[in-house]
Amino acid sequence: MPIQLTEYDPGRFFDEMMAGKNRARPLAKELIGLFRRMNDGELGTRQDAADLAIKEMGITFTVYNENDGMIDRNWPFDIVPRIIDTKEWDVIEAGLKQRVRALNLFIDDLYHDQKIIKDGVFPAEVLAESKNFRAQCVGVKPPLGIWAHICGSDLVRDADGVMYVLEDNLRVPSGVSYMLENRLVTKRVFPELFESYAPLPVDDYPTQLYEMLAALSPRSVKRPTVAVLTPGIYNSAYFEHAYLAMEMGAELVEGRDLFVDTDDCVYMRTVSGLQRVDVIYRRIDDEFIDPEVFREDSALGVPGLMRAWKARKVGLANAPGAGVADDKVVYAFVPEIIRYYLDEEPGIPNVPTYRCMYPEERQYVLDHLEELVIKPANESGGYGMLIGPRSTKAERSTFAGLIKRNPRNYIAQPTLGISTVPTVVGHCLEPRHVDLRPFILSGSDIFVTTGGLTRVALRKGSLVVNSSQGGGSKDTWIVDTGN
């Protein structure tokens, strides 16, 4: 029996591939046609083939479990690709470049003249409460004035079909290795579709990353020594750290491999003695990179690293302090930030965000608590949130009190109906929610990955795309449909 899509029902959500029950969108016609021609077992067989490939290729992520210690789990992957038309993608790509350009100007401004504050566009109080502003970075001039060299921005499509930026990850965004591996797996599983769709290739990323990093080298040598600094094997993204180091031909180092000498240069300990390191792609948070400057108890970092960076004896990506722009309240100001620095309108909209510090916006929030998601500025991981539609009257009145007492600490957003993509469930396809994380590299040019990592919430009805909580991923195809 062929795969039926007559029962496929994304409900009120926008589906990326289906325009309605049994009705494929134009860009997905061939893909859906292929499924229609498959018999029951074949879909499962292809998914099994993908799972086997992932096992053989050793694509894993690490979870820590109290009973078993550390476990490498196979990367959960769904074989149905998510397709985006080049026309739409071109707009997104331009919007992302614009956004990251503005964010870098913003970060650089905050650590120097703070013009944006003096001009009354960005409130000094917000900066004062920022957890990720690093006073130690004030006055530092990183090469080209760029702080966030690698950015991962999360995009979601609402029920109205509009793509929004949900957040910008400017600290140590991860996932790009899975984007690359997903493509290799899909090539094995659906070779026939590559002929007709010809999705744009994604494998340029490691080269682009290497060149961007190498350009940060303080020495003008032909092949500077680039190292990826990892917290070690217990980190959930260790696979990615090792993967990127290998793809770039860079060294994978831990803090204890590095050493800052009295000449302020960074060296790694090799069997042939000390060897100078020119550029470090650090995958360790600010607080842990240098116990001399930040957390003294950090065993992951390198004493003296900040000294070396400030003396411009080593390139660091991302620059310490870049995370100041990775903050829920700052996010709410990004449209203004873009207008202020670039004198342009944002190419990709923000999710509408109400800032309770402003009386009018606060009043709107207090009047519409039942429809909104309320987020505290300085918490992450969903702590201290109110989800309006699922809240009780008592919870809403508690939050109204909290907001009135400390309005600066709260923002509010409408609840989003994020889009779905057909996903293999047993022998059938069912709609599951997805987001999209493209990666943006900033050096002398700005480079955006072709597509990005599509994460999918594999549990029915779930909106959680995180791999540690039942999320998986899909290959993302940017396709020229000629429409």
Next chain:
Amino acid sequence: MLSRVAENIYWLARYVERAENTARLVRVNSHLVLDTPSGIAPGWEPLVDITGLRSQFEAVEREPNERNVVRFLIGDMHNSGSILSSLAAARENCRTVREVLPRSSWEKLNELFLFAKENIQSGLTKGGRDDFLEGIISGSQHITGLLGSAMYRDEAWHFARIGRNLERADMTTRIIDVRSTDLFPDDMLESRSLDTLQWISVLRSMSGYQIYRRHVAIRVSRTDVLEFLFRDPLFPRSFMHCIDAVDQSIDGLDNTGPALRSIRALKRRLRDTSVGELSQAELHDFIDQLQLGIIDLHAALAEAYFPPAIQLEEAG
């Protein structure tokens, strides 16, 4: 190559070799016990001293009987030198250097660790012991063979080779030491033939019996066996052969001064001693000297090549 990576590869190779050799040690003792008349059999206690683990043993076990000693040597996770602990440690070392090693070495090592973990209960029974030990030995050889046939001959290879051969040299001395305790009173009538039987058993435990018969002598004598196991340059488990391999690999590295001095001293001692003529007591002392030499060599390597921050485990 990073010092940390070099150290991890070195220990990875040592631990795999240690698991194999501990399996060989238990096996040779099992056969030794079976071959000797009850009442004069040396039992199992000597293995605790030979592996240098008496204090660890006394912390967890009481009676040094067969059951306790075998469990301690093959399956005790509190004993850092047990087969299971060695494989777990090898696996942890491998985890951080997967990128430097052939892709399948991680899988094979993982497989071997799981084999040991899942079959340990059967390995603790008298009937299942031999199969278990055989599984450990052949699994270790699989990994050693994989590294030998697939690794690029750069520094990573040299550190693996150094680790493996140092551990092997060390264990060769320990296996011989099983025999260096005074087992039999000289006036015993059967003593002589028992002696021969046991040397055959030692040769077999190192896959050396056939080679000995072909290249050394048909008759198995203590003098010839000792010469063969210590100084034959061509037998891959002889002390000399292992130390030669370490010497060659150190030559492939930079900054070799202290390590080379240490190894040359060790070789000189070996060359200047007529091992076949040593009495049991002298042999035991000589073996102690060689083991100290190995510890010294390890310290020289650690000083020259490994990261300083880590508390290094002593050889043995």
